[in-house]
Amino acid sequence: MPTAHTDTFARDNLPPQAQQPDFLFTLPELQFPQQLNCATELLDRHVREGRGQRLCVRGPNDSWTYQDLLERANQIANVLVQDMGLVPGNRVLLHSPNTPMMVACWFGIVKAGGIVVATMPLLRAKELKPILEIAKISHALCDASLAPALQEAALETPGLGQIRHFNSLSSEYLDVVMRTKSTAFQNVDTAAEDTCLIGFTSGTTGVPKATMHFHRDVMAICACWPRSVLNATVEDVFIGSPPLGFTFGLGGLVLFPMSIGASTVLLEKAGPSQLLDGIRDFGATVVFTAPTSYRSLAARGEEVRTTRLRKCVSAGEALPASTRTLWREATGIELIDGIGATEMLHIFISADESHARPGATGKVVPGYEARVVDDQGDPVAPGTVGKLAVRGPTGCRYLNDARQQTYVKNGWNITGDAYRMDEDGYFFYQSRTDDMIVSSGYNIAAPEVEEGLMLHPAVAECAVLGVPDEERGQIVKAFVVLGVGHSSNADMAKELQDFVKKTIAPYKYPRAIVFVDKLPRTPTGKLQRFMLRNS
Numbered sequence: 001m002p003t004a005h006t007d008t009f010a011r012d013n014l015p016p017q018a019q020q021p022d023f024l025f026t027l028p029e030l031q032f033p034q035q036l037n038c039a040t041e042l043l044d045r046h047v048r049e050g051r052g053q054r055l056c057v058r059g060p061n062d063s064w065t066y067q068d069l070l071e072r073a074n075q076i077a078n079v080l081v082q083d084m085g086l087v088p089g090n091r092v093l094l095h096s097p098n099t100p101m102m103v104a105c106w107f108g109i110v111k112a113g114g115i116v117v118a119t120m121p122l123l124r125a126k127e128l129k130p131i132l133e134i135a136k137i138s139h140a141l142c143d144a145s146l147a148p149a150l151q152e153a154a155l156e157t158p159g160l161g162q163i164r165h166f167n168s169l170s171s172e173y174l175d176v177v178m179r180t181k182s183t184a185f186q187n188v189d190t191a192a193e194d195t196c197l198i199g200f201t202s203g204t205t206g207v208p209k210a211t212m213h214f215h216r217d218v219m220a221i222c223a224c225w226p227r228s229v230l231n232a233t234v235e236d237v238f239i240g241s242p243p244l245g246f247t248f249g250l251g252g253l254v255l256f257p258m259s260i261g262a263s264t265v266l267l268e269k270a271g272p273s274q275l276l277d278g279i280r281d282f283g284a285t286v287v288f289t290a291p292t293s294y295r296s297l298a299a300r301g302e303e304v305r306t307t308r309l310r311k312c313v314s315a316g317e318a319l320p321a322s323t324r325t326l327w328r329e330a331t332g333i334e335l336i337d338g339i340g341a342t343e344m345l346h347i348f349i350s351a352d353e354s355h356a357r358p359g360a361t362g363k364v365v366p367g368y369e370a371r372v373v374d375d376q377g378d379p380v381a382p383g384t385v386g387k388l389a390v391r392g393p394t395g396c397r398y399l400n401d402a403r404q405q406t407y408v409k410n411g412w413n414i415t416g417d418a419y420r421m422d423e424d425g426y427f428f429y430q431s432r433t434d435d436m437i438v439s440s441g442y443n444i445a446a447p448e449v450e451e452g453l454m455l456h457p458a459v460a461e462c463a464v465l466g467v468p469d470e471e472r473g474q475i476v477k478a479f480v481v482l483g484v485g486h487s488s489n490a491d492m493a494k495e496l497q498d499f500v501k502k503t504i505a506p507y508k509y510p511r512a513i514v515f516v517d518k519l520p521r522t523p524t525g526k527l528q529r530f531m532l533r534n535s
């Protein structure tokens with residue numbers, strides 16, 4: 001097989017062929033040439049075809065056209081190659097909050113044939129270190145504001161020899177150095193099957209896993225979910241909260257808008273209220289964020305109604321049916337739910353506004369296949385709960401990791417989610433397979449109890465898990481964050497228990513309730529149930 005990588009680390013650490021999932025290229029849009037650099041398709045192509053003056057990336061202080069971004073990415077590619085000694089196949093850490101400059105760096109790396117390892121700005125030295133080691137990172141581009149954490153991690157990682165900082169105007173910074181470089185760059189003619197990004201799983205448990213994705217994979221996700229479900233146009237303005245170090249954010253805020261020549265807004269901080277300000281100030285029309293963010297923004301539905309917002313995508317965690325209803329009633333907009341995974345790169349089950357069904361994630365995205373299987377990997381009948389299995393143009397390739405064999409079985413990617421499919425092919429999320437609570441022999445899905453609790457007006461957020469119990473094996477325990485003005489006491493606990501017994505099957509009610517100020521979450525906003533297990 002052809003490769004443009006002179007540093008063959010990524011290829012050398014691919015899982016053996018027999019452990020890889022099946023890859024399907026069933027749609028006409030999924031026929032790719034042998035040589036492909038995704039930066040050429042997503043960026044250079046627009047300028048070549050005369051769209052260089054269209055708006056591309058915006059931030060609070062920047063407004064760049066496709067031409068502007070191309071020139072900056074080319075200058076950065078020149079710095080990487082000429083000053084930092086990058087050769088194709090090297091891994092480059094990209095550590096930054098979401099900013100236009102981060103996007104320019106992403107393309108600079110990919111143009112030069114490098115492999116981007118983008119990380120969440122919240123990560124500290126302790127979390128960066130294993131990433132530097134696992135991916136054998138040799139180069140780093142880092143936002144000046146995050147320099148201390150990286151410096152600390154780099155001290156103990158001798159392989160990381162080249163670090164440049166940006167978003168500061170002192171003379172040695174990338175922002176200044178790049179201006180001495182040509183705005184032209186000949187993209188490395190990578191193979192479609194050369195790795196261009198390594199995504200680390202956001203890790204609700206354990207040692208982080210590195211997932212490898214090819215240039216072809218990046219183009220494949222642009223050809224699937226955005227075309228069949230999102231249906232955005234060149235006039236749309238994208239915005240959202242997920243970090244670009246999380247493939248949900250990379251796809252939604254960079255790859256998808258750029259694949260259609262639309263524009264995107266990057267916010268360094270995108271809590272609910274900053275997100276709403278951004279939507280209003282930039283006239284954003286498409287938003288990507290997590291269920292909890294919609295839940296809290298729903299309180300400001302009247303303001304949302306005065307903006308241009310028309311499409312709202314929810315992913316990262318299960319969307320409670322109550323949040324879907326809340327958002328529709330508050331804003332008049334039906335949410336687009338979709339399940340994706342770092343291993344799969346992006347969303348593979350979803351439904352657009354007109355096909356959404358309460359409680360269902362949606363149907364399989366064209367280009368992918370999905371089914372619910374038993375412990376042997378055999379499909380179960382509609383209506384039966386089992387393990388979600390998927391395959392399509394993208395799939396799991398862990399970098400030198402024994403857990404490959406847990407995620408991929410018989411060519412199918414096993415996401416670790418318990419799902420049920422109905423007769424119409426709609427998939428209903430139940431829980432993570434390891435979050436299924438078994439109490440007195442009954443299977444209880446934690447998210448179902450959470451939904452029951454969240455319908456109570458006093459509950460702002462909650463997390464449910466099974467804790468060991470002598471008599472019942474496990475009991476259902478709820479950690480509840482109350483809304484302002486509600487007090488946490490025994491009466492409230494009793495009221496919530498009675499309430500749940502009335503909304504779902506009574507045996508599922510939380511026998512233990514603990515009130516907390518906030519819930520532990522990963523930088524991507526996912527609930528860390530295991531952190532609660534020890535409290």
Ligand code: 3UK
Nearest residue numbers: 202247248315316317318338339340341342346415
């Ligand atoms: C859970 C969902 C129910 C599910 C992701 C969109 O979340 C993403 O990737 P991660 O690797 O986590 C994957 C796991 O998260 N999940 C995600 N979305 C949903 N569960 N409904 C949903 N809509 O357990 C899955 O296995 O962090 C999401 C795009 C790209 C992504 N990487």
